[in-house]
Amino acid sequence: MPISLTIPDGYGYTVLIALGAIPILSFVQGSIVTMLRKGANVKYPNAYATAEQIKSSKEAYKFNCAQRAHGNLLENMPTAISTLLFGGLFYPRAAPVMGSLWVVFRAFYAYGYITSNKPDGKGRSLGYGFWLSQLGLIGLAISAGLKML
Template identity: 50%
Template sequence: MVAFIIPSNYGAVIGVALGVIPVLGFVHGSITGSFRKEAKVPYPHSYASMELCKENRKAEQFNCAQRAHTNFLENASQTMLFTLVAGLKYPEWAAGLGALWVFFRALFLYGYVYSNKPQGKGRMIGAFFWLVQGALWGLSVFGVGKELL
């Protein structure tokens, strides 16, 4: 039999993992959607062509927003899981790191879409999310490993 003991301060972990992270996903989708019409990229196409980007700045900006959103989707679910698992043993650390991840993801989005740097290189201002995501993974593995040993 396995028993889970939920720390009394686990609410902050849930707030970040199941509240703030999904809200950031909604923001990503809203920003991406707001550029679609101006970019002249009809559904079901995911990206504007290189030719369209050369003639329409909004098409390039749409592509940057779309890529930032896709990258968010590639990483959000595992980060939510790492935050929830790590929070079982280290709730303050998990909630803090989860909030820091959201902060860096917001910088990543802003830099990618609004910096006007070529090829979305402005995203690098938020690239520290990778380190935070790795820390959450490590905290998850360490917390679970500590319980199993």
């Protein structure tokens, strides 16, 4: 059975978050990784500083934290973007709010991961709220799918 979709008023906010703010966040985090690479003395194609480099260099540890924060962002972006775009079709007010919260918490996550003096990257807990936002987006997408049945 075919389904007709009408793009709701205000859907542009969803698009701006999904295809604007989230990619910009990724670009910024990738740029930070690139800037920290030189100070950490991690040569391409190595993705991370070695354990030996970390023992002798705070910069190497900071680079690894930035690299991991960015990697975690890249791992979660497809789910966030797709659920945001789909959920926004049926929830054009809730989806961009949750998407915006996701972006803010992801920024806190990266900031805490990179700048914290806590061992083992525990500073990232500053942004754990992104998980709630992501679960909310998944919930909106599931609800939208159920409405289509």
